[in-house]
Amino acid sequence: MPDNKKTNITEASSNFENLEKMSVEELIKGINQEDAKVHLAVKQTLPQIQKLVEQIVVRMKEGGRVFYLGAGTSGRLGVLDASELPPTFGVSADMVIGLIAGGDIALRKAVEAAEDDPNKAWQELQKYDVGTKDTVIGIAASGTTPYVIGGLKHARKNGLLTGCITCNPNSKIAQACEIPIEAIVGPEFVTGSTRLKSGTAQKMILNMITTTIMIKLGRVKGNKMVNMQLTNxxxxxxxxxxxxxxxxxxxxxxxxxxxxxxxxxxxxxxxxxx
The missing domain is CATH 1.10.8 (Helicase, Ruva Protein; domain 3)
Known part of the structure; x- marks a missing residue:
C-alpha cells in the first residue's frame, strides 16, 4: 500500500482533533495557524514558477495563449484568475482562458463525474484551435484529476508547453507536464478540504503567474494599472x-x-x- 502521508498529503488527517468541540476563537486561530504555512510552501516553488513564466512570456509575445484546466475549487480558481485579467490589464478575454470540468454550470454547482473523463479537456481545447505557441496549466490539489491529467498529456504530446499547480508531491499530474509546481502545504484544517490551504496556495501562484506575465507584456507602467478597464x-x-x-x-x-x-x-x- 502507498504511504499516504508522503504521496497523498491533501487527504491526510488534520493536525487538529474534535473540531466540533472547539470555540469560535479556537477554530479561527487554528485556521490562521495553518494558513501561515501557505506562503512558506509557495516560496519553495518560486524557481519552478519562474521557469514556467519565462517560457510563457516568450510564447505570448508571439501570440500564444494560456489555458487553465481544473475541476471543482481548482477549476473555479483558474476561471476566476482568467476572468480578472481583462478588467485589470485591458487585455482581450482570449489571452488567458479557464476551462472547468462540467462547464460554466460547475462554477456554482458540482457536476457529477465531470472530472473523470481523461479525454474531455483535450476535446474542449481543440475548439480553440490550440497550437505550439499556447500553454496549458493544469490545476489539481490532489494531482489525480483525470480531466486535468488527460488534457495535459494530450497537450504535451501535441507540442504545447505544459505546467501544473498541485499540492501533493510526485503526483500523476506532475508526471504529465513539463514544469510542475508543487506547493506542499500539508494536511488541511478540515481533513481533505482543499478549498482551504491548497486553494489559497493555488490562488497565490496564479496571481504570481499572470501578474508577472502582464507586467512583462507591458500592461503595467511603474506600479500602476494603466490599461485597466473603466468599469465603475x-x-x-x-x-x-x-x-x-x-x-x-x-x-x-x-x-x-x-x-x-x-x-x-x-x-x-x-x-x-x-
Missing part, C-alpha cells in the same frame, strides 16, 4: 488621478482626457505626443 466610478477616479500624477494637469482635464481615450495609457500617450 472608482476606477475612473483612480485613472484620473494617475493621469494627473503622470503629466501634471488638473483633475478636470485629466478626467476629460481619460474619458475621451478610454485608458490611462492611451490618454497619457496622446497628451505627450500631441
Amino acid at each position: 466610478n472608482k476606477l475612473v477616479d483612480r485613472g484620473t488621478r494617475m493621469i494627473m500624477e503622470e503629466i501634471g494637469i488638473s483633475y478636470e482635464a485629466a478626467n476629460a482626457l481619460l474619458l475621451e481615450h478610454g485608458s490611462v495609457k492611451k490618454a497619457v500617450d496622446y497628451y505627450i505626443n500631441q
